[in-house]
Amino acid sequence: MPFVKIHITREGTEPGLDAATAEQKAALIHGVSKLLLDVLGKPMEATFVVIDEVETANWGWGGLPVDEFRAKQNAPHSE
Amino acid sequence: MPFVKIHITREGTEPGLDAATAEQKAALIHGVSKLLLDVLGKPMEATFVVIDEVETANWGWGGLPVDEFRAKQNAPHSE
Amino acid sequence: MPFVKIHITREGTEPGLDAATAEQKAALIHGVSKLLLDVLGKPMEATFVVIDEVETANWGWGGLPVDEFRAKQNAPHSE
Amino acid sequence: MPFVKIHITREGTEPGLDAATAEQKAALIHGVSKLLLDVLGKPMEATFVVIDEVETANWGWGGLPVDEFRAKQNAPHSE
Amino acid sequence: MPFVKIHITREGTEPGLDAATAEQKAALIHGVSKLLLDVLGKPMEATFVVIDEVETANWGWGGLPVDEFRAKQNAPHSE
Amino acid sequence: MPFVKIHITREGTEPGLDAATAEQKAALIHGVSKLLLDVLGKPMEATFVVIDEVETANWGWGGLPVDEFRAKQNAPHSE
Numbered sequence: 001m002p003f004v005k006i007h008i009t010r011e012g013t014e015p016g017l018d019a020a021t022a023e024q025k026a027a028l029i030h031g032v033s034k035l036l037l038d039v040l041g042k043p044m045e046a047t048f049v050v051i052d053e054v055e056t057a058n059w060g061w062g063g064l065p066v067d068e069f070r071a072k073q074n075a076p077h078s079e
Numbered sequence: 080m081p082f083v084k085i086h087i088t089r090e091g092t093e094p095g096l097d098a099a100t101a102e103q104k105a106a107l108i109h110g111v112s113k114l115l116l117d118v119l120g121k122p123m124e125a126t127f128v129v130i131d132e133v134e135t136a137n138w139g140w141g142g143l144p145v146d147e148f149r150a151k152q153n154a155p156h157s158e
Numbered sequence: 159m160p161f162v163k164i165h166i167t168r169e170g171t172e173p174g175l176d177a178a179t180a181e182q183k184a185a186l187i188h189g190v191s192k193l194l195l196d197v198l199g200k201p202m203e204a205t206f207v208v209i210d211e212v213e214t215a216n217w218g219w220g221g222l223p224v225d226e227f228r229a230k231q232n233a234p235h236s237e
Numbered sequence: 238m239p240f241v242k243i244h245i246t247r248e249g250t251e252p253g254l255d256a257a258t259a260e261q262k263a264a265l266i267h268g269v270s271k272l273l274l275d276v277l278g279k280p281m282e283a284t285f286v287v288i289d290e291v292e293t294a295n296w297g298w299g300g301l302p303v304d305e306f307r308a309k310q311n312a313p314h315s316e
Numbered sequence: 317m318p319f320v321k322i323h324i325t326r327e328g329t330e331p332g333l334d335a336a337t338a339e340q341k342a343a344l345i346h347g348v349s350k351l352l353l354d355v356l357g358k359p360m361e362a363t364f365v366v367i368d369e370v371e372t373a374n375w376g377w378g379g380l381p382v383d384e385f386r387a388k389q390n391a392p393h394s395e
Numbered sequence: 396m397p398f399v400k401i402h403i404t405r406e407g408t409e410p411g412l413d414a415a416t417a418e419q420k421a422a423l424i425h426g427v428s429k430l431l432l433d434v435l436g437k438p439m440e441a442t443f444v445v446i447d448e449v450e451t452a453n454w455g456w457g458g459l460p461v462d463e464f465r466a467k468q469n470a471p472h473s474e
Contacts, residue, residue, distance in 0.1 A: 001377060003161050003206055003323040006352075007287055013357055022136055022144070024355050029139030031351040036322075039343045040336060041329055048161055048206065049139030050086055057259055060266030060286030061317060065259070080219060082165040082398050082443055085194075092199055099198060101294055101302070106197045108297030114189040115164075118182050120171055127398055127443065128297030129244055140159060165445060180373055180381070187376030207376030208323060210368075215417055218424030218444030223417070238456060240319050240364055240402040243431075250436055257435060264434045272426040273401075276419050278408055285319055285364065298396060338452055338460070345455030365455030366402060 001046045002036050009066060010053040025051055080125045081115050088145060089132040104130055159204045160194050167224060168211040183209055238283045239273050246303060247290040262288055317362045318352050325382060326369040341367055396441045397431050404461060405448040420446055 006028060010019050020028075029049045036042040062069040085107060089098050099107075108128045115121040141148040164186060168177050178186075187207045194200040220227040243265060247256050257265075266286045273279040299306040322344060326335050336344075345365045352358040378385040401423060405414050415423075424444045431437040457464040 001206065001325060001375065001382060003208070005321045005323075007319040007321075008352075008356065008358075009317060020356060025136055026139075026144050026147075027355045028351065029144060030142045031355065032348060033139060033142035035344065035347040035351070036324075039340050039347065040324065042324075044142040045140070047139075047142070048159065050133050050161070051137040051139075052133075053137065054287050054289075057262055058288040058290065059317065060270060060284075060288075061282070063267045063270035063281040063284070065263050065266060066317060068263075080167060080217065080224060080443065082445070084163045084165075086161040086163075087194075087198065087200075088159060103197050104294055105302050105305075107193065108302060109300045110193040110197065111190060112297060112300035114186065114193070115166075118185045118189065119166065119178060121166075123300040124298070126297075126300070127396065129291050129398070130295040130297075131291075132295065138159065145159060183373055184381050184384075187381060188379045191376060191379035202379040203377070205377075205379070208370050209374040209376075210370075211374065212445050212447075215420055216446040216448065218428060218442075218446075219440070221425045221428035221439040221442070223421050223424060226421075238364065238404060238454065238461060240366070242400045242402075244398040244400075245431075245435065245437075246396060261434050265430065268430040268434065269427060272423065272430070273403075276422045276426065277403065277415060279403075285317065287319070296396065303396065341452055342460050342463075345460060346458045349455060349458035360458040361456070363455075363458070366449050367453040367455075368449075369453065 002040075002042055002048070004032050004036075004047065004049045005052060006032070006049065007052045007054055009056050009059050011056060019053060020051070081119075081121055081127070083111050083115075083126065083128045084131060085111070085128065086131045086133055088135050088138050090135060098132060099130070160198075160200055160206070162190050162194075162205065162207045163210060164190070164207065165210045165212055167214050167217050169214060177211060178209070239277075239279055239285070241269050241273075241284065241286045242289060243269070243286065244289045244291055246293050246296050248293060256290060257288070318356075318358055318364070320348050320352075320363065320365045321368060322348070322365065323368045323370055325372050325375050327372060335369060336367070397435075397437055397443070399427050399431075399442065399444045400447060401427070401444065402447045402449055404451050404454050406451060414448060415446070 012018050032049050033044045033047045036047050056067050057065055059066045091097050111128050112123045112126045115126050135146050138145045170176050190207050191202045191205045194205050214225050217224045249255050269286050270281045270284045273284050293304050296303045328334050348365050349360045349363045352363050372383050375382045407413050427444050428439045428442045431442050451462050454461045
């Protein structure tokens, strides 16, 4: 009966991908459901998982849209 | 002042539809708002409803993306 | 398979009550689940409902904690 | 370490815009993160903000999809 | 940067417990964070997890508060 | 009409406090509502804010309950 909502940015893990793949999403769904079975004994049939993919422009970190935050983190002499 | 968030899969209720229709969404919005008025006396003007339509690839059930879970449920001799 | 989260303030509907009663919560749960069955054909066994009761000090409306907002709304000559 | 989720309708603030602009989103992200720093001393690097843009057909107010609710509010002799 | 919210009922996994233990919560937190690292390469330092424990009276399943739903499921000759 | 949900840990900002104070919560509510007015022109009366205070045992960061994560971050020679 658990409900798990996973918020991630919509982006790929390697060049050429612009979002998590169907295989990656399936792995997240299986992994979370299995975890709730192992830790709390929840039957997998009783767990719902929702993956909420958020555009990077809509995700803030460090007071900035995440792409800007990352660029700043990686900049030489950044503080 | 209630806030209700309804998560559903983005899919139609009959062939030819690929999502809930505007009429169905309006019925959900009205029904939930009316329920809060009837049960708790909340004025309808004070209730917000958000419908979050989730792609089926992003919804997990039984440790699988929901389309796979349903196919397995319906398969003969499935376990 | 829908998941519905209902946010309400933790307060009673009449003197002597400081929260929604078990009967009121059951009515919300039944009403929402029935609505999803009627409008979208979702089996009631496939719908989860969570009621999130929020302390009034933690709920803001009109830029104020809700108790202050209501007091201001009801004040004579309020603006 | 705070996590803030801002739900807004997907619509523009002036003619010709159909959604919040990148600048407006950045201003929301910065403003919320700065607020948590000022009020609770949370380092900006430890705050995540997600902006959830909701189609107007999926947002209910007053028991109606929000566009219909607004039209009714603005109508002469509306009740 | 992922944010994961896990909704579970507040109840124990064995007699004498009335909620998930600190060890079980830690196992959920570690397991979800590790999963996001393994599947999407997200550094564990960049993942937040929130466990939302919901009173059973506030969780609905099958149109009933979950305790009633389970009692009905387990009843002989239930329909 | 925006709805903003702020998740923070339930802890005080100085010795002797074990949670955000009523004044701090009011400042968060006012600040967020004012921000939505300034950036998107949303009337303050149309914004709801909910503050969700999460026990530190229920908040994970870096794969650990947040108190353990912080202790590890502050430890000398930690890795």
